[in-house]
Amino acid sequence: MDLAYRFFGIEHRRILSYFRDLTSTKASKVINLETPPAQRTDEEESLDVWGFRDTHFDFSENGHVIIRGTRYELSGKELPRFLPWVREVLECDVNPRNVNPPRYPTSIPEPYIKREFLDALQKFLSPNQIDTNGEIRLRHGHGHTQEEMYSIKYTRLGRVPDLVVYPEGETQVTALVEAAKAHNVALIPYGGGTNVTDALRCNESEHRTILSVDMRRMNRILWVDRENMMACIESGAVGRHIMAELKKHGVTMGHEPDSVEFSTLGGWIATNASGMKKNRYGNIEDLVLDVSVVTAAGKLERTSASPRESVGLDLRRLMFGSEGTLGIITSAVVKVFPLPEVQEYGSVLFPTFDDGFKFMYDLAGEATPPASVRLVDNLQFQFGLALKPKSSGGLADLKSKVEKFFVTKIKGFDPYKMVACTLVFEGTRAEVEQQQRDLNRIAARHGGMKAGADNGRRGYQLTYSIAYIRDFLMSYFIIAESFETSVAWTNALALCDNVKRRLTEEYARRGLPGKPFVTARVTQIYRTGVCIYFYFGFYYKGLPNPQDVYLELENIARDEILKSGGSLSHHHGVGKLRRAYLPRIMSETALQWKRELKKSLDPMNTFGAGNQGLDG
């Protein structure tokens, strides 16, 4: 029997278990994993910048940009084209000597904690679960918006949590909520701290003690059910650990946002997250079967997770996008999938963004797309080229030159119009081959030229290391951020053009330094539309408040996005950054419902993050 299954080349690890169990009345064969992943010293995260402490951008001895450390594919390699390219695009004098030295940490507000409250906490938390350290408190008072990152280095955050705690189980979370209610304290749950909506930012007028509830120690995978393809995971579990642990059991949750190294399951639910491979696995709302939450009124939970059900008003749905305003998510039951038999990268070049876009449209409508498909515009394509390491010389150099010659001279691609599409295929061999056949056929229809797996893989790996660039450049007078939207197909191209045009015009009109960097990519496709992801950056030397200038321009871009038919956000969320736009997209009744709901479910505004204007 076993041979017969392997003959078809399909993963059959489950078969052996179900023949025994599927007809029995025993509970499903569930693997209980209670041990949290070991905390490794080489996994320490920075407090003042994005990412792991072992990695940061720097200038090499030769004055080239380089990524310090050994963690990423790009680490340790000089990137000689990058600096010249930045100087050219931004028309500015970025160089190693032109430094804006960060003064991290700028002043950290003094904590405000009543003695009685601390006593109450100490009744059920051990000393190592309570943190008064200033830099730790500071870190828990911000995410990664440009304004927050600028604040902690050059200005100041006016209010941060007064205390940080690390609960280790649901009982403690319940006790925390009770104590917060008893002592009129505001609770803000903390996951990976990677939001880009000011979701963690504290209200400067918040007079109550603010307690940051850091969920990182509630990071266990409680059980994995390989037969029913579900797993129960605590909300503080971080993406990279979830992936690694589930992989040991031959499964994956399939959710890989760009922040997967640091963001948590609770954060994904609270922000209604989207992952790179949603084409294959779905977005967070498709992946989560059940959510347990500790609320101001007690625990929101269900007896068991169902494949799908109709049980009336489903309040668990409310947790998606709740951004910490309704309670503390403690665990969730999620779908899991077999690890794919095959994972392959790919890439395709297109003569223009329009061509690539039409390719994406046809792909979404006619075929099963790969797990991930992304299309960058020409500027971002150049950005990617600028981040290519020095060739090792010899054959590699020659290969690169030959490729370039072929693409531009033989195929006639214009280097200032061409774009790249990167792909990740996952599935059975048969599935992947069909996806590749369909994709290649559709790509050829639009003048696409296959550019190989290496370029695809590089493109995806780049995403993780690029995240470190913003903080580096900030010290050299460059401020930058990303923002995104979702939009119907027929509005998307115009939306991209409008945003680029508007930002460029407004930038010039204000007489700001050099030229802005504005670029877009299509990061997700649906039959009904796309997610468009923008990078926007500029040289800020000479501007007294660059973070305010940035915010003003970002708001102008958002205005243009909304006018062009785009949404407020595809996946980043609202937080405080975009709360002012809610009346533009929702009727007054909808807004009132939200306020009423918040008031009724959290009358004291115990969950006082204040996101989406839900201040209680």
Added chain:
Amino acid sequence: MDLAYRFFGIEHRRILSYFRDLTSTKASKVINLETPPAQRTDEEESLDVWGFRDTHFDFSENGHVIIRGTRYELSGKELPRFLPWVREVLECDVNPRNVNPPRYPTSIPEPYIKREFLDALQKFLSPNQIDTNGEIRLRHGHGHTQEEMYSIKYTRLGRVPDLVVYPEGETQVTALVEAAKAHNVALIPYGGGTNVTDALRCNESEHRTILSVDMRRMNRILWVDRENMMACIESGAVGRHIMAELKKHGVTMGHEPDSVEFSTLGGWIATNASGMKKNRYGNIEDLVLDVSVVTAAGKLERTSASPRESVGLDLRRLMFGSEGTLGIITSAVVKVFPLPEVQEYGSVLFPTFDDGFKFMYDLAGEATPPASVRLVDNLQFQFGLALKPKSSGGLADLKSKVEKFFVTKIKGFDPYKMVACTLVFEGTRAEVEQQQRDLNRIAARHGGMKAGADNGRRGYQLTYSIAYIRDFLMSYFIIAESFETSVAWTNALALCDNVKRRLTEEYARRGLPGKPFVTARVTQIYRTGVCIYFYFGFYYKGLPNPQDVYLELENIARDEILKSGGSLSHHHGVGKLRRAYLPRIMSETALQWKRELKKSLDPMNTFGAGNQGLDG
């Protein structure tokens, strides 16, 4: 270009449109359809039984069961095996002379309407939009539970709507809500009236005027966007009309519940419905992009529908499963899909239910399943055979005998253990062929024998005509109903066994007549589990209150389902029928949240259907 697209055999009607529009800044090419489908006289529905007036089961002159009318494949054909089979299975004397004549309508409560309220309505509704007719009011006060259907023929419904109105646009719906608030009237939205949860049943202690808001005239498809694959449809549009109208535009919504002939878009959302082809298109929560609702606080609406977004608390999600308790859904934006290139039926026989079940499990885990796949147990397989029309003699007769011989004697299938799996494939030719290859391979692994497209098609068509059987049999002392659940794979077989065993034991223990008919089928598969659909019926002659006996036994079955790990419902919902179980599946906090939410969003309980215990 056009030839090239057809060469690949793919539907390309969209291509021509987007080359012009996709790069323009114009709004998407949207087809506006404002004319509602014409009301046809041959589409009249019965008031006292399920379905179209032109169709009902009957006894022929020969004493055989027959379906009157010409609407269905099975219509007009004698079904000679059916009566004998029923007599054998139920061990009862069902025959044309053994009648329990229905006394429909049993007493209809007098209406209670204040003059001022009627005056207020007449200000904005024309006379033909206001209905005081007794039988119409009665119809609007029930769905299709066995108890309701028994009541209107043999006992009585103690409370029904006092008045029925037919709004023709959102403005009128808003005015209705305002008038209801001003005059303290309870509103109950009405779609197809096909629910099976007592969702429309009125609270006998409701002292306020109850106004049934029948949405049937708000049935327009407002627009179809073929480029972005969306459509905007009014909530009163009925499934069969939605399908027919969208088909004219080459698209489908892909949602086909068994009630599709009569149920409405608003009803689907309000009950969190599931459709037969969810494998390909998704369930209602996957299909709906936006919902507009008139609430007690005004209109819940958004500026535009996004492919997917993260905009904080999403109150539209609350409408799924709201069962009329939070407002009146007026329209929704839904996904649409190209009509499939290929639609094929199929069927497979398995030696036992266990074999078929393991086949379903492997199918869900290893392959892309067909659009629909259902597995019936042996008893339901026999039920299907009993509903086969008399062969036309000659070759057809011989073919049938040969088939039977082959299956039982050659292949060794035991007629009292064998089961059937029916299939619907939809997609491109390539997709369908791959699905069929995979399915056949997996079926063979479990002893499956292909039984052809005809048997598959017959199985599906049977579903629509079987719906009429229950009301027919009720007049011959047989009471029957369906109920369903969702459950993880590893609990499913035991759940089926437990429910069958428990019902059979309880039935015998109570000394009830003959034997009960209890049968199960797997109607939906997920990687994480299945939907199990039960039929349960018995002979009730001699029982004074058969509907109460039925209810008691159904509750016992539900208890067994919950104990066996099943959910409260996969798709039928909660209504009033299962409200008592909510505390068993949700924490007290969850229940409290629901009550708080209802109170805050509808403080006067204007939407007074009272489902899920949300009485305000």
